[in-house]
Amino acid sequence: MGVRRYIACFIRYFISGGMAALLHFATLILLVEKFKIDPTISTAVGFSLAVIFNYLAQYYWTFKPTGSHKRFIFRFLMVTIITFFINTGLFWFLTEFQKFPYILSQVFATGSVFLMNFIINHHFTFKSHPVRQNESS
8 A cells, every 4th residue: 555545544544533533522421411420431332332433434434445344343343342441441540540531531542542543453454355266256
């Protein structure tokens, strides 16, 4: 992949990831402010909703891999589970022990996993494999 295509892919990732982050933050704020749900639970729910959106956006728009959802969804979920625990754990640590406001905690947590997610998703999760001769029939 050339540099221009890599940068274009990163821009699409930034846009779709930003939209997923907005969904995450909107859910977090709504659950905390309107429904008085614990911030750590609220961020976990927001993260989970954003994951669904993010997979579809990454598959159909950002990376456009060749292959079945079965291959990519499994990899995506593996990476997402790891980043879920990093995101939620960092959020919990910042709100509970550092006493950061929950929004600032989420900004730090989101920023911490953003670039790592792009690199893993680009080079592993959505990496297309060439079709072997016997698979194409």
